Amino acid sequence: MNDRAAATLEHASLKPAEWWRGGVIYQIYPRSFLDSNADGTGDLAGITSKLEYVASLGVDAVWLSPFFRSPMKDFGYDVSDYRDVDPIFGTLADFDDLVSRAHELGLKVLIDKVLSHTSDEHPWFRASRADRDNAKAHWYVWADAKADGSPPNNWLSIFGGSAWQWDSRRRQYYLHNFLRSQPDLNFHNPDVRRQILEEVQFWLDRGVDGLRLDTVNFYFHDLLLRDNPPKPIQKQGLDAVPLSNPYAFQQHIHDKSQPENIAFLNELRKLLDRYPATTTVGEIADDDPFGTMAEYTQGTDRLHKAYTFSLLSNDFSAAYIREIVEALEARIGGGWPCWSIGNHDVTRVMTRWGGTDSPAALAKVLMALLLSLRGSVCIYQGEELALTEADIPFELLQDPYGINFWPELKGRDGCRTPMPWKARAEHAGFSSVRPWLPIPAEHLPNAVDVQDADPGSVLNAYRKFLAWRREHRALSKGTIRFIDAPEHSLAFIREHEQQRLLCVFNLASQALSIPLDEPFELEPLKGHGFTSERRPGRIDLPAYGAFFARVLANRESVG
Structure with missing residues (x-):
């Protein structure tokens, strides 16, 4: 056992193995948390310098959105090297320092693993597309064209258009459920599954305490490549995908959530079980989210917990919230949910549920409600400051999703703007140079230093309520x-x-x-x-x- 693995075991002993059951996880979007090296982009060293702030909230863990080496066409969700830190975020040594400091403060560290697909710049894909006979030829999902040259079936990309991209070298199509620069790995190939588990183990050996699994139900596809049926009109647009995106028009029964996924989750859980007190939380986007959550979290050999997009919707009514929670409770059985009302992919909850003039009291009651539901909780950075959605002009957009669907959808940049640390500092204390996304003026009165000094602020309400919640196990267990x-x-x-x-x-x-x-x-x-x-x-x-x-x-x- 190496030193890092030993440190992981030592840290694990500090908290119960099931710390995650009812635990509170603070999501950090690295490029927008704090810039430590004056390049306009947040980094790992910046996160480390602010971990005391995170610990002061009273949360149990941090979840780091992807920081791995990547061409950044989808801001890190297109990985080109699973075992290295992208230079814009720092180095492996910076990551080790972050984990060490987090553990000193009693915080667990979860990392965002994007396992369903890679970047098209990953060495695996470069080898796979070279020809049909090399050692990695079947590591990705390749298929021949139909007789008329069209794609193999009607599957659609979440980013719009066909999920198939023609490759002239292999004279075949490859599958991409997201950007065409994000080819899907072929999990039906046992070599791929073994390799992915090795990539996960690399980070467990470095001391991470768990995984947030991106698009966990996308790993396998239907081997027969059958067409998806149309979704009934009355059900279109009821999930996280709006009607402006044709993805909402299909029932996605063949391109994801395949039965073979369970066996892989069993293997993944066996690996996690070798590292005491580690955990998984899976992101599930599905036509039947509660059924899939129940299936994926049953027993002790699958995911520890899973979350869906049901409270990331535009509906804020008490009736809707009760309906969602009761529907999940009726389906999940012995499984365990993880609730969230915001993340890096959706409009900030203060704007989504509160409109343009959201009062601070709304942020407080939403916080208390979220932290009182049965399950674990994810809090997205800035929610504790009651940040609203930023209005980013088209010329400053970075998100390919927003650029593709403008103006009906403005993408995800509005919820990804940098954290305002100091109201009167240059660039709100996030960076000494112009940030990668602008910091809206309306966020400055909500800056950390302002709220820190105000006993009645939303920030201090979070601290008070989280401390009080720890005294009442009924709220967490x-x-x-x-x-x-x-x-x-x-x-x-x-x-x-x-x-x-x-x-x-x-x-x-x-x-x-x-x-x-x-x-x-x-x-x-x-x-x-x-x-x-x-x-x-x-x-x-x-x-x-x-x-x-x-x-x-x-x-x-x-x-």
């Missing part, structure tokens, strides 16, 4: 059961062992009085940062308010 509540409000019971908590949330912009049938014996809890008034027969909540109480009686009924 317990079951969840909803109670009927008036429109615009949510109420549920979280229960673990002998602890039963009532959680009530007002998602409306007006005060709300929630009737409570008697007898309903409660002991209101304090220390979470929310104020409300408990009166005989009702709870009075301010706009965007929350109420927490210990349940002392068996009857649960909210009017």
Whole structure:
């Protein structure tokens, strides 16, 4: 065992093996966190310098979006070397320093593994496309053209158009579910599966505590290359893909979520189990997300947890949130969810759910609601500052998705702008030079230094609530059961062992009085940062308010 593996085992012993069950993970988008070397792009050394800030939030782990060597056509999700750090982010030594510092602060480190595809500049693909007979000829998904020269089937790329790209050297098409510069690996090939597991082990040996698995249900494809059927019109556009993208018009039953994926997840879990207290969280985009989440997280030989896009939608109603959570609970069985209301791919939640003038109180109640659901939680950088979506002009766009679908979709740049650290510093303290994306002026009043000094800020609300949550295991480990509540409000019971908590949330912009049938014996809890008034027969909540109480009686009924 090398020194790094020994350090991993030592760090693992500091927390329970299932720290991830109910754990809170802070997502860092490296190029937008902090620039330490004055090139306008965030880097690993910049992240390391701010880990004390992350630890001060009270989270359990950080998730690092891709920092591997890449031509950056999709900002790191097109990997050209799985075992090296891209020079814009630093070096392997910088990564080792980051892991070491995180562990000193009690933080776990998860890395974003993009295993379904590589960059077309990866040496594996360069070899594969050379001819049909070399050792890596079948490492990617190749197929002959139809008799008329058209692609093998009707599969579509998420980035628009056919998922097949003609290659003149092999005189075949190759599959790319994303950009044409992101060819899909052929997981039906056992050599590919073995190699991918070796790539994962490389990072486990360096001390990482887990993996966020990008597009985890895309690994295998239908070997018969059957066409996808059309999606019923009434179901089009209900998932994360809008109708402006033709990808929404198909039922994706042959190009992803294939049954062979389970066997590979078994092998991946066996590898993780050799490294105590490590974990996986899979990103699942599927026509039946809850069914796939349940399938992928059952038992102890698949993923530890998975998350879907269901709360990354535009619907903010209490009824919708309850419907989603209850639908997942009905399907997931012994599996474990991971909830998120924002990430690097969707409009920031304060704009998506709050509009152009989102009050700070909205950010606080969304935080409390998210952290009170059954499951683990991912918090995207800047959510703790209540950042809104930035409006990036077309000429400054970097995201190929936005460039392709402009103006109906502006892409993902608006949620990827750099962190504002200091309101009055040049470039908000992110960099001493012009950043890779502009920092909007409206983010400056929300900068870390401003909120740090304000006891009532959203940032300090996160710190207070996360510290309070740790004292109530029902919120991180317990079951969840909803109670009927008036429109615009949510109420549920979280229960673990002998602890039963009532959680009530007002998602409306007006005060709300929630009737409570008697007898309903409660002991209101304090220390979470929310104020409300408990009166005989009702709870009075301010706009965007929350109420927490210990349940002392068996009857649960909210009017």
